[in-house]
Amino acid sequence: MIQDVLKQLGIEATNKGTSTGSDWFGSGAEISSSSPVDAKHIAKVATTTREDYDKVVETAQKAFKDWRLVPAPQRGEIVRQFGNKLRELKEPLGKLVSYEMGKSLQEGYGEVQEMIDICDFAVGLSRQLYGSTIHSERPGHRMYDQYHPLGIVGIISAFNFPVAVWSWNTALAWVCGDVCIWKPSEKVPLTGVACQKIIADILKENDMPEGISCLINGDYKVGEFMTTDKRIPLISATGSTRMGKIVASTVAERLGKTLLELGGNNAIIVTPDADIKMTVIGAVFGAVGTAGQRCTSTRRLIIHESIYDKVKDAIVAAYGQLKIGNPLDENNHVGPLIDTDAVAMYQDALKRVVEEGGNIIVEGGVLEGEGYESGCYVKPAIAEAENHFDIVQHETFAPVLYLMKYSGDVENAIELQNGVAQGLSSAIMTNNLREAERFLSHAGSDCGIANVNIGTSGAEIGGAFGGEKETGGGRESGSDAWKIYMRRQTNTINYTTELPLAQGIKFDI
Template structure:
């Protein structure tokens, strides 16, 4: 993609390059290594002022009826529709994912806005029966206040929207710290949203954007004015955030590492299994938390499926992600490339045999040092490198004898985000979904590990963090529950039959 096209997109999205500002962040595209734009870093003074304004905005926003808040979110969804093409291209260029995935990410924002609009009329409470006569007991859900959001580079805008759209209709205001690797897409979204709030005579601080590194995230985690902090990233980061927030008895939603597996049984539709495996492993260049990192294949079909897998990898096209003919774009930066190379080295040291070799791609068509080859290694499940998440297109394949062994292999990792089984056998499918099956937050049948719909609650178990975002009843995490009892009699009966007379 030519620089002039990016300049045009930035202009249409009202992104102005900041020069001579210190401190600042310059975003470089992994597609071609070129600078996209520079944005100022949020200083401590700026942060304090913004949090104060967010608190004031909350006092006004929470008074707006929930369906009216939903109407504002509907307008945000419509604005995102208008800017979908520009935003999708910017996501692709700044992060490095394919154009189709970039457009899909913007569509996720639109979809969660639609979901939140409906939700704004369904923030249900519960009426329960009181044991005391002439009493009514019920519960209601009330806004929390400022919801902090720390998002990762791999989904630079979608995961923010999962949190923000739901938090807004629940009556909260949001304070968003995007990854310092993808600040421009965040700024574009903030400008779109701010315009909607301004148009409706509402405080722009209902949506706040702060830019900075991990230190700014630590500041948010320690801030008692932020009752809920939703953080997406590595398990290491999540543990740090959890400790800081717990120390002040705050709440967290943590969506952390994944080490996702697909079990392929003798009863699988191999065509479906192959497509799911390849897309799951190489989509977003292996930089999804739901990326397929392990294939657990029955020994009776192992060799034949392996041949198909290797042949499919030969057909992959790697290059500029804005070229729709390419399947795989670059990794986010050179640090990610080094992690990829180190993982390959460690896998070989442990005895892994690469049936599709990896490596860094150079020469024509690869204008930055961030393009790598998706690779496949035959391994044993107990290898230490297999137990870890490497954010890169490295796929580990292994054999199993029976379904119990396959499920044990799948579950025997520290992470617990997404999982899948490929089978047309009803008993196998049901067993995989049973109490003795997958221990992950997401378990799919004849669908890969990657790609979740916004209607379902998203998140995982174990070192994935245990939080839930997006659909279902995940909205409850963004509100506080209050139990109410009303006595409409002229007496004061006590619970549990206790008497107290004066």
């Protein structure tokens, strides 16, 4: 099956994984792509050497000089064609995402749909890169601000969304006039090769210079090529908080810019006025979708004591209906974790929550036997815990859900929700208008995303995506997130024969 998918995407098993557009090359050691679905080897991809990398950057720099002069609506036309090609290839690319990463087939298709959606958004944006007109205090002067392309945007993406996050960055950066260099996770290199092949063909068909879209492959050392490189003014990095702190300090040392999308520790507050059925749907999908490997996955369920047992029983009953197995089988709800290291982390979390005084109410464990040969399939688990537990305070990238009680009014629940280092996504389930507005107020959720009567995951591209505190503070995708990919410039034009100074200063000669 997978060989047919690769063929549909125009990928041959001998392709090298480093590209500066239409050409493929790579002279570094090869990395192997294996599927967590069945542990089968898919292909090998060549990694990027320092010499390769410098060639990529030089090609990108050359391309930027031409690309920045292409009118923004024409740049949007290239992105439109990219989105249309993704529509044609949604099925094979979605299958590759599902098989290489391990998420359900529907989520694989959904991730490609996110790519299509952000292309549509970016096409419209290409005609709306607005600045502002500002009234000058000096007569006969016009003042305004405008936005210019930055140059090269370096993108470091994580394994859990192997294509969508890259597209959030590139689609906007391209219409802004930037060129991009992408280092995908070494755990999912083939999805990167597939995406690069698609856009490279489109650029070639439109006689656009290679280097507008570039791909490099390898581990964190290849990422360091970009983070330490003064030629790259912006680094957009998605991953763990630990990784983000390293990236932030490295780029800041050279006074570069960063866009960070880091860890989450997301909670749903369930008040006495919640719709229990909606709560169960939102909480279960949020906790087990992508096998708990989303930065927006639901980690904590904060339930009012008056309905705690009712909600707990409903959630436990729903977990009993989950089907775990091959994610390409649409009857299954939960696929595998990315690798056995992730499985070990999951097992350690369940051990630690018990050691800290928690109570496991839905047993976890690693699945064995036919269909589970990869050793990456685990049972989604639920534990009763306290918010202050050390293991609860840290993100576990696996399907582990912590249940906890709150008493009194919603302010107590909000305090618990905010009482972690991360600040990505949050939600409240309530039909009480006052509780909902309190949750969304200045004194409410401290997260970048705050939802009412939906779960913590499933963000739309129209809104800016990102979080606060140890989530990094970055914003991607919709709203005015495009501004991070540009430099702001203030312009003043004097159309008189006089030269008055600002603040009424006199300088006569």
